[in-house]
Amino acid sequence: MNSIIAAAPLLLAAASEQPPQVHLNPVALLISIIVGVVVLIMLVSAAHVHPFIAIMIASMITGIGSGYGLMNTINSFLDGFGSTTKSVGILVGIGAMLGQTLMVTGATGVLVDTLVDHSSTKWLPWTMALIGSLIGLPMFFDVGLIIMVPVIIMVSKRSKLPIMMIAMPSLAGLSSMQALVPPHPGPTAALKTFSNGSMGITMGIGVLIAIPTVIICGPLFARYATRIVGRGAPDTFDMSSLENRPEGSRRPSFLLSLMCIIFPALLLLITSIATMIDPKLGTSKAMGPQILQFVGNPEVALLISLIFSALVLFKVTNFPWKKIQSEAGNSLKPIAGIVFILGAGGGFKTVLIDTGIGDMLTEFVKTSHISVLLIAWVIAAFVRIATGSSTVSAITTAGILEPVAVAMGLNPVGVTLLVLAIGAGSIVFSFVNDAGLWLVKEYFGFSLTEMFKTWTVMQTLLGVVAFIFVMLLSIVLM
Template sequence: MSLDLFSLVQPALAAADAPAIPAARLVPAALLGIAVIVLLITRFKLHPFLGLTIGSLVVGAVAGVELSATVDSFTKGFGATAASVGTLIALGAMFGKLLADSGGADEIVDTIVGRSSARTLPWAMAGVGAIIGLPMFFEIGLVLLMPVIFLVARRSGLSVIKVGIPALAGLSAMHGLVPPHPGPLVAIDALKANLGLTLGLGVLVAIPTVAIAGPLFARFAGRWVDVPAPTMYEPRENALDPRPSFAVTLFAVLTPVVLMLGKALADILAGKDNPVRTVLDFVGTPLIALLIAVIVGMFTLGRGARMGTKELAKSLEQALPPIAGIILIVAAGGGFKQTLVDTGIGKLVATWVQGSGLSVLLLAWLVAVLIRLATGSATVATVTASGILAPLAAGMAPTHVSLLVLAIGAGSVFFSHVNDAGFWLVKEYFGLSVGQTLKSWSLMETVLSVTGLVFVLLLGLVV
């Protein structure tokens, strides 16, 4: 999942320029690479970082790509993911530790748990995830929500899956379906869709989709995968210690949300030379927005908890060691994804389905699904599928063009697995095995994707 429009398009362009590798070698290479990763991690208990690295080399070797080119692809993907997602995970972990150590997370949790029953709590978490996820990238929303998810699970006595899956569904649905996320924006631009109409229809599809893939699905997922909340963010030792108020905590948490939303709106409504847009483009960049959030948190959360300079420094310092392994695994997942992308498998899948004769909306979803499964990237799936469907969109009504964007977005989040950096992010944060992650997170993504398609098709019958 890339974090600016140029980096969104770049992987798709790399795939388009990849050397032509016969399908007879390319498909087995991708399948064998994935199988090797799963086998090394589950059967031989190898660290995921090593498993992903070896799996990337297997893909290149079976596909007939030169070893040096395979290493280049892996290191390019690793570096790009570490530079974008890795820095955000680090800053998000710092903010999360501040939130936990100051008691701000306790304040949010007490408010949520105090006003929700065990039955309504997953619904509240789905709403929180959707609101946080509206202007934010999935990775940022996830690291910001972690302290809240863990503490809510501990305080309520519910499984982290029953609490966390609804929040993840809210985040993921916003990422795939609703502008101003870059994926939908790229599709809107490629298909010449109406932004306002797509936004309205996207929210209309997202609400029931989140309900089904979030709280309703979590009831079943919580039975299949019952794990306690990890101890990454421990509750405060003394609940009577001073802590920031709910209003102050909410201000700190929403700071990056507001900054990113401001950037997105400025990009849509203001001209390129507008000084306000220039400022918002800077402060609303994910890295800067999270950096500002950490600084704001030091003053607001720290002051509310009466933390001194040494306590603040200690809190920030202790945030980084627990997430070092997560950053390496997520970056290696990005390297494996880039290895697949550079072989050209996304282009191969697109060619297969281009002349299938299916309905346009179903075809758009299917193209995005296959490319998502092959490359592990929702963004590459969105960009590639939009390019393929662009000629068909030229003669369609504005409403159906917007539905085409949503069908692509729904397909782009289908079944996250080992070639998706997000898969490893969820696995490591929640402390799950590969099998447990597939039965919870991956299935949730699939339910979300299929449910989104169903509602898009239903809207296509009445609008």
């Protein structure tokens, strides 16, 4: 470990002979970002402007104020808006329809009742942390959140516990897996950057670190979060249909309800395991691998799950087919605003990336005389704060440190710890340029101030705690 600390500055200096190109004047860029973020916060919190409009205005202020140019700014924003809605919009839409289908047919209610009945009030937060981790293991955060939101809200309502006692443990489980465990995009992209990495070792150590991290940042942190937000679950979903079931309909079994909820995760997990065993399956053009890649696509996995759940629950529960379709369609109305907010957040993120803030901040920390693991965490944290994207943070940081890892001759375990340090840094300080913040805020009805005091703190705590465990393991393994 000491040799790594001693060698890191020299290796970083060699790796930085070709410094990243910063597009604009760093001072003007930094000032414009600060002004843009301040304006965004004031518009949302003080003027009560809709976040979609507020984020768009902040993006224009940041890009134009930094000297990036009028048309460059709007084009960057539109590119980011389009790419984000393309990747997230379909997931949010199908996920909302799946969630509503599970609720109106009674599947979610059966799962919630079973959890509440078999878990004491004291143990419910721990149960939700476990469920969040299991759902988050193979599933992207956005998809997992969409599936978990109805469950979180219903558990809170049925158990009469504050929403934070249920939501924070679940979100901690989802976030930890997103940051630390392949096949999630951040750790996977970082791992693929290094030639000596091992997917199996990274998954194993990632899960090992995620377990205590979730415990600390989930059920234990929820006690603090409840002091900030002590109210119960919001009325994000119309629960009236659950109380007035059509005559002749019946509730599904617990196992069927659980199967419908985890079905998307199973499809994604099967594809992930198969491609890890034989990486060629991920690029093969043969019919079998093509089918595997197809059903493992998140959008397709959710669509298949929606069709499967609607058909099976219609048959088993005798719930009217037209009623299922009507309720599923109605679920799209309240999430339209969420899609626009997410798109605007993606536009803001793209403006920040295109103006060069990530390059500017990573250049700043390259000459630090500290451990390469700490340097990885700091760079990832800076890029995450600047861009709002954990995936961009992981990819950028891994690209910067790839020559360092080669020069140090890191073995697969060393590469794993480097990837996990990057992953831990890539989730800290979820702020207004993070689409995840807006997704959680809108689903649970939190104010922006409440989000900063709970969600942002929890995400930062996750990154810090996970990094501490990475450093402790490095003493033993490196």
